[in-house]
Amino acid sequence: MIKIRVPATTANLGPGFDCLGLALKLYLNLEIEEIEEGLVIEYQGEGAEKFSVKKKEDTLIWKSINLVLKRTYKDIHKKGLKIRAFNEIPVTRGLGSSASAIIGGIVGAARLYNIDLTNQEMLELALSLEGHMDNIVPALIGGLTLAYKTGQEEIKWARIKTPLDLRIVLAIPEFTLNTEKMRKVLPQKVALPEAIFNLSRASLLVNALQNSDWEVLNEAMEDRLHQPYRKPFIPGIDDMFLKIKETGLAGVALSGSGPSVVSLTKKGREETISKIMKDAFLNAGITCRVLVLEADLDGTKTVYSI
Numbered sequence: 001m002i003k004i005r006v007p008a009t010t011a012n013l014g015p016g017f018d019c020l021g022l023a024l025k026l027y028l029n030l031e032i033e034e035i036e037e038g039l040v041i042e043y044q045g046e047g048a049e050k051f052s053v054k055k056k057e058d059t060l061i062w063k064s065i066n067l068v069l070k071r072t073y074k075d076i077h078k079k080g081l082k083i084r085a086f087n088e089i090p091v092t093r094g095l096g097s098s099a100s101a102i103i104g105g106i107v108g109a110a111r112l113y114n115i116d117l118t119n120q121e122m123l124e125l126a127l128s129l130e131g132h133m134d135n136i137v138p139a140l141i142g143g144l145t146l147a148y149k150t151g152q153e154e155i156k157w158a159r160i161k162t163p164l165d166l167r168i169v170l171a172i173p174e175f176t177l178n179t180e181k182m183r184k185v186l187p188q189k190v191a192l193p194e195a196i197f198n199l200s201r202a203s204l205l206v207n208a209l210q211n212s213d214w215e216v217l218n219e220a221m222e223d224r225l226h227q228p229y230r231k232p233f234i235p236g237i238d239d240m241f242l243k244i245k246e247t248g249l250a251g252v253a254l255s256g257s258g259p260s261v262v263s264l265t266k267k268g269r270e271e272t273i274s275k276i277m278k279d280a281f282l283n284a285g286i287t288c289r290v291l292v293l294e295a296d297l298d299g300t301k302t303v304y305s306i
Helices: 060-071 097-112 119-130 136-141 179-184 192-210 214-220 227-233 237-247 270-283
Strands: 002-011 020-035 039-045 080-087 144-149 155-160 166-173 250-254 261-266 288-293 301-305
Touching (some): 002 097, 060 080, 060 097, 097 119, 097 136, 136 155, 192 214, 214 237, 214 250, 227 250, 237 261, 237 270, 261 270
Antiparallel strands (some): 144 155, 166 261
16 A cells, blocks of 8 residues: 655746646645455545546546556556545646646556656656646646756756745635636737747746745736636636735736636735735635645655555
């Protein structure tokens, strides 16, 4: 039996569309063990009501495990598998729940069956199921990551230093948005000024976090490539962004494709930001949860193996 822990992630962080991602201290916990026969999956926590209507074979955790076994020609059909999942990560809220399930299944299979896979190989497998890199890389590696592809289509990444007093404030509304639908609302081409705007803001964001330059975060997390097209689906968000920006205490962006909102700020400022977020959604008639988290620097971790 093995137990592994996979962090939630927040992607894009405003200007870093499809490349920047940050791991969070909010987790999917998996226990996986061999049994005599069959497939047993027990699921508790966030998303349990959606999981209960799925076929076990259609779950991302099992698909990921099965993908590893097929790609490595590992024959386990003589025995069965039992998976226990306890999930803290809100589902379809822009917090990387799918990436966590995929990475959890891949790492879990590799650990349980002693399959020697590099991080590169695990990410390539994960990408075949997830489709984009911004969540899977920090879910595996931890911390703030910049994911990119080489000219030969190899996944590469860089780990970016973040300050220890960084706090991540999340406003998680009680409605969902489908990631694929939110990608379809985006234009296929963008104007050069918008591309330059995002390049400057993404560079500024990385520099600000590396140097604890808190005062520029409100400008560094601005975006013109994806948020203008996704904001109309989230009531209250324009007012929230404006009021946070006016404080000068934090940056704010959609978490992934939404509907959750993420704010990066310095420890000690999170209470002010939390109240603005909650009030903005409440004024728009939206109930939400607000979480204050730290960055997860470990990535996917084997808690124990017996």
